[in-house]
Structure formats: structure tokens, C-alpha cells
Amino acid sequence: MKNQTRRKFLLFIGQVGLVSMSGCLDTCTQKRSSHSQPPKPDLMKLEMELLEVLEAGKKIKLKWDCGGDQAIVTTTIDEIELPYNSDFLNGLDIYIINYLNLPDIGEFELVGEGEIIDENDNLYLVCESTMIGYEEYSENYDSSEWKVINERDEMYSGKKELFR
Numbered sequence: 001m002k003n004q005t006r007r008k009f010l011l012f013i014g015q016v017g018l019v020s021m022s023g024c025l026d027t028c029t030q031k032r033s034s035h036s037q038p039p040k041p042d043l044m045k046l047e048m049e050l051l052e053v054l055e056a057g058k059k060i061k062l063k064w065d066c067g068g069d070q071a072i073v074t075t076t077i078d079e080i081e082l083p084y085n086s087d088f089l090n091g092l093d094i095y096i097i098n099y100l101n102l103p104d105i106g107e108f109e110l111v112g113e114g115e116i117i118d119e120n121d122n123l124y125l126v127c128e129s130t131m132i133g134y135e136e137y138s139e140n141y142d143s144s145e146w147k148v149i150n151e152r153d154e155m156y157s158g159k160k161e162l163f164r
Contacts, residue, residue, distance in 0.1 A: 129156035
């Protein structure tokens with residue numbers, strides 16, 4: 001299915017309006033209260049916005065740093081980092097963290113990067129992740145030692161189809 005047909009299908013199914021990428025960045029940069037939770041991403045809208053960016057010939061790249069009780073995803077479009085408080089960015093970050101199941105526990109460190117591509121009218125994340133290390137506990141959990149790995153992590157690497 002061509003991207004234009006796909007977009008019309010998504011609009012029909014989701015009954016949502018198409019927001020241009022520039023419009024999204026302009027209108028979605030209002031700061032949220034520090035106590036509020038990020039909104040749950042509208043996946044059809046997110047997919048349409050990603051398609052629009054890619055159709056405009058732009059590159060969408062992501063980097064993540066996980067562990068230490070957090071998972072941080074940084075997104076760039078044509079090497080320009082998106083504002084942290086845009087709805088588009090929050091939706092994409094939440095989707096990627098949940099889709100890849102990026103862990104945020106404190107006992108290890110994982111870093112990675114990837115690019116979102118459109119191939120045969122499907123969106124993919126082509127990514128590479130490295131397990132830096134983890135905390136190894138003694139048998140009775142009374143002591144621990146940091147174990148350095150620095151190896152590619154297959155679970156968080158490869159070509160992964162998005163929005164399936």
C-alpha cells in the first residue's frame with residue numbers, strides 16, 4: 001500500500017486529523033507540570049507523523065541510555081534534537097521504551113542507537129545496543145560486584161518492525 005493510501009486509511013480508521021511535523025513542534029511545546037504524567041501516545045497519529053517526516057526526506061535517529069533506575073531516549077531529526085516537552089517526542093519516547101522493553105532498573109547499564117526507516121510502506125527501527133555491565137550479587141546477596149560486559153545485546157539490536 002502506498003504511503004498516501006496508508007495515511008488515508010489511518011485517518012479513516014482513527015478519525016484523527018493529520019498534524020504536520022512543524023505544526024506539532026510549534027503547538028506541542030507547552031510545559032507540563034512536573035507532577036503530571038506524560039500522555040499515552042496516540043499510535044496512529046504517531047505513525048502518521050513519522051511517515052510524514054520520512055516522506056519529507058528527513059532522518060529520524062534515536063539514542064537510549066538505560067539503567068541507574070531510568071531509561072532516557074534522545075530523538076533527533078536531521079541531527080537536531082527535539083524539545084523534551086513536545087507531545088510528539090513524549091509519544092515516541094514512550095512507544096520506543098515500551099516497544100523495545102528498555103529496562104530502567106539500577107543494576108545494569110545499556111546504551112543504544114537506531115534510525116527509523118520506511119521500507120516497503122512499513123516503518124522499522126534499525127538499532128544497535130551494547131550491554132555495558134551489570135551488578136552481580138553474591139549467592140546470599142550480602143555483597144555485589146560490577147561486571148563489565150561491553151558487548152552487543154541481541155535482544156535490543158536488529159531491524160524491528162514498528163506499529164505491527
